[in-house]
Amino acid sequence: MVNSKTVDIDALKVKARQFRREILEILHAAGSGHPGGSLSAVEILISLYEYKMNYRPQEPQWEERDRLIISKGHATAGIYVVLANYGYFPKEELKNYRKFGSMLQGHAYKQVPGIEFSTGSLGHGLAVANGIALGAKMLGKNFKVYCLLGDGEIQEGSIWEAAMSAGHRKLDNLCAIVDYNKVQENGPTNEIKNLEPLSEKWKSFGWQTTEVIGHNFGVLMRALDEFERIKDKPYVIIAHTIKGKGVSFMEGEAKWHGKAPNAEQLQQALQELDNSDK
Amino acid sequence: MELIPTRDGFGKELVELGKVNDKIVVLSGDLEDATRAEYFKHEFPDRFFNLGISEQDLVGTAAGLSLMGFIPFATSFAVFLTNRAYDMLRLDICYNKCNVKVVCSHTGVTVGEDGASAQCLEDLALMRVLPEMIVICPVDALEARKATRAITEYVGPTYMRTSRAPFPVITKEEDPFVIGQANIMREGKDVTLIGCGILVSECLQAAEILKKEGIEVRVVNMHTIKPIDVKMILDSAKKTGAIVSAEEHQVHGGLGSAIAEVLAKNYPIPLEMIAVQDTFGETGNPQQLLEKYGLKDKNIVEAARKVIKRKKG
Numbered sequence: 001m002v003n004s005k006t007v008d009i010d011a012l013k014v015k016a017r018q019f020r021r022e023i024l025e026i027l028h029a030a031g032s033g034h035p036g037g038s039l040s041a042v043e044i045l046i047s048l049y050e051y052k053m054n055y056r057p058q059e060p061q062w063e064e065r066d067r068l069i070i071s072k073g074h075a076t077a078g079i080y081v082v083l084a085n086y087g088y089f090p091k092e093e094l095k096n097y098r099k100f101g102s103m104l105q106g107h108a109y110k111q112v113p114g115i116e117f118s119t120g121s122l123g124h125g126l127a128v129a130n131g132i133a134l135g136a137k138m139l140g141k142n143f144k145v146y147c148l149l150g151d152g153e154i155q156e157g158s159i160w161e162a163a164m165s166a167g168h169r170k171l172d173n174l175c176a177i178v179d180y181n182k183v184q185e186n187g188p189t190n191e192i193k194n195l196e197p198l199s200e201k202w203k204s205f206g207w208q209t210t211e212v213i214g215h216n217f218g219v220l221m222r223a224l225d226e227f228e229r230i231k232d233k234p235y236v237i238i239a240h241t242i243k244g245k246g247v248s249f250m251e252g253e254a255k256w257h258g259k260a261p262n263a264e265q266l267q268q269a270l271q272e273l274d275n276s277d278k
Numbered sequence: 279m280e281l282i283p284t285r286d287g288f289g290k291e292l293v294e295l296g297k298v299n300d301k302i303v304v305l306s307g308d309l310e311d312a313t314r315a316e317y318f319k320h321e322f323p324d325r326f327f328n329l330g331i332s333e334q335d336l337v338g339t340a341a342g343l344s345l346m347g348f349i350p351f352a353t354s355f356a357v358f359l360t361n362r363a364y365d366m367l368r369l370d371i372c373y374n375k376c377n378v379k380v381v382c383s384h385t386g387v388t389v390g391e392d393g394a395s396a397q398c399l400e401d402l403a404l405m406r407v408l409p410e411m412i413v414i415c416p417v418d419a420l421e422a423r424k425a426t427r428a429i430t431e432y433v434g435p436t437y438m439r440t441s442r443a444p445f446p447v448i449t450k451e452e453d454p455f456v457i458g459q460a461n462i463m464r465e466g467k468d469v470t471l472i473g474c475g476i477l478v479s480e481c482l483q484a485a486e487i488l489k490k491e492g493i494e495v496r497v498v499n500m501h502t503i504k505p506i507d508v509k510m511i512l513d514s515a516k517k518t519g520a521i522v523s524a525e526e527h528q529v530h531g532g533l534g535s536a537i538a539e540v541l542a543k544n545y546p547i548p549l550e551m552i553a554v555q556d557t558f559g560e561t562g563n564p565q566q567l568l569e570k571y572g573l574k575d576k577n578i579v580e581a582a583r584k585v586i587k588r589k590k591g
Contacts, residue, residue: 110374117345118374121365127335128370131342131350134327138303139346158366161335 007051009217015050016042017273019085020246022094023077024269027260030098033106036243036256037150038078040181040214044239045082047220048146052227057087060113066143067116067132071125072150072179073108074258080104080112088114123156125149126176130166133174133234144227147176152184155193160205166234167206174234175227176207179214181243185257202236214239248272280419281444284475285383287422288440289314292351293321295430302430303343305329307336307354312442313383315353333358337366337378344376349430356382356398356439360405371435372410379429379436380405385415386526387554387571388443388476388564397559397567398439403531405437406504412457413504414438415474415525415533418447421501424455432457439475443564446479449499460507466494469582470514470521474500474533477524477552480568483575488582495582506536508544515545520585522550524578526568529553548588550581 019042027033049055053066070079077097084091089112096102103111107120116132119125129147136143153159166174180198182189189195202209208230212219223237243257244250247269261269296302296318303325310316310328319326329336333354340350352359359382360367371378382401389397405413414429414437416422422440429436453461463478464485471481478499485495496518498510514521521541523534534551541549554571568574 117341118369121369123334124338124366124370127338127366128342128345130335131339132345133342134339135343135346135348138324138348158332158334158338161329161332162338165329165332165335165339 007217007221012046012050012217016046017246017276019046019081021270021273022081024247024261024266026081026094026097027077028263028266029095030260032098032260033077034074034258035077035250035261036183036253037072037179037181038075039245039247039250040241040243041075041078041148041179042245043215043217043220044148044177044179045078047217047224049082049086051221052224053146054143057114060088064141064143066146068146068148069117069119069125069129070108070115070148071119072122072148072153073119076104076106076108079108079115083112083114122150122153123158126159126162127165129174129176130162130169130171133171134169136173145174147174149176149178151178151180151182151189151195154178154195163202163205163207170232171234172231176234176236178236178238179241180238181241183243183252183254183257185254187254199238202238206233208233208235209238211238211240214241215245246273246276280447282419282447283441283444284416284419284422285314285440285442287416287419288381288426288438289317291423291426292318295427296322296325299349299430301347301349302351303327303348304351304353305336305340307331307333307358309354313353313355313381313440315351333363334366337363338370340378341370341374341376344378349377349379351379351381353381355384355396356401357384357396360398360401364404368408372408375410376435377433379438381438381440383440384442385439386441386475387559387567387573388441388526389559390443390564390567391561393561394558399528399554399559400531401437401439402503402525402527402533403535406536407531411435411437411504412502414457414502416440417475417478417499417501418445418449420447420451421449421455425501428455428457441476443476445476448479448482455501458502458505458507460498460500460502460510462496463499464495464497466496467518468494469586470496470498470518471524471578471582472498472500472511472514472521472533472537473524474503475526477526477573480573480575480578481524484578484582487575487579493582493586500533503533503536506540508540511537511540512545515541515547519589520548522552522578522581522585524552524573526573527553529555548585550585552578552581
């Protein structure tokens, strides 16, 4: 039996709502950033930090920790809020997000405790995750390597080079998660460069694949549990999500890929989150 | 005089280092036979990874391995690794300050018959403009061995170029190799020839020719393009008053440009640059191409005469 943590899913939903509030607040305070892809990843990130990953927030360099590479490096509003809430650095720092002189740089920055690797140009993280996974096997380490990918991001050929390598080298200590929110900066992914059939692509590259609703804690956690059972193949969780999830006027909208809410929009969004029962 | 490609020096030394340092791992883009990374592959197959024809994958994987405490050597031809994977070199290696050694063969026109697509003439420019990256061009196979050792000890992103063609071995076992410290190969007071790679030999030949005209020439082997040896450049400028740079590289952005930056900021004196004049290469044998692209001793001689004329007093 791999992970028998008992989980209060209702409590996690409350947490998710709270994280969404904080994401929107720090984006508004910064005046720039990426709400769409930060909001879509909330349940994925909570599932990892609450339920699955092995880590010590007070000891971010603990050798045996599981590693998470944020390949979709623009989703810093999301990951920084998550890291602060799970104890990696003081929450007071969040108000300095994207401010000159702050460690909370606009794109994922290695100096932030909990960020393994600086990213921001898409398509880089999977090969890096492969390198860590390979290194772990060489050193006989048992920790796991996770890589959070965007869907627009996997239009980069470099992702498929890395996917080929992972399959070829049977990196079964590697789990990629695709935040499949179907929308990129200038429109839906299926209009710009269609990714379908996506699951079949990963399968054909030698990966074990699963598809889940990326906002459903139960199925996300079951999918993460499945990771332990897979041998000789890397694993990808294709998480069907909604860009801008939680805010009605942001959901599914390309224009909320990279724009911060103004004061009025923030108030409206926070109101919706307060009123919501999910 | 022995003629040995610098890629051979690199390949052999990597094996020696691999014997004593189990952190070294080597990655290739399916060109290990040509880059000589294959020597390491034969000795340490478990520490060698051929990533196939995927340079971006190669560099990212090297970065990941470095996070696990390994010292990865990312190897391929310069045209492929420095160009195609540039964003990965920039962000994964340099911005993240990964301890990855990027070693590329098939640099300059002396790549020969494969032609323009394989002759990398822009790698020094591309690599030296990246923060955190140090840039090295060994003058011969013996120096390449020392350089390989030095960059393994150095902690940080590194780029080293090697040759396909045999280079004359002009250094001696006892000659020092220190990153950032150029070596004087010959002393003289009338003009300084600062070269890297095979052009240093051409500079030495040029010096012999000029000596017959009564011109005394200092020849400097500037094996480290970044950090450039500012002291050596300024000392040469003050002592000889005229410099000719010489490289198997485009005229824009390489060794000559780096020297020009130092002179212009500190001690402007006449400078002539021997380099490929903003064109691509072509098929030919190394000597034909060095001739065609103006990279021979006679071109350096002409440049030296010109730059001396430009001297004031």
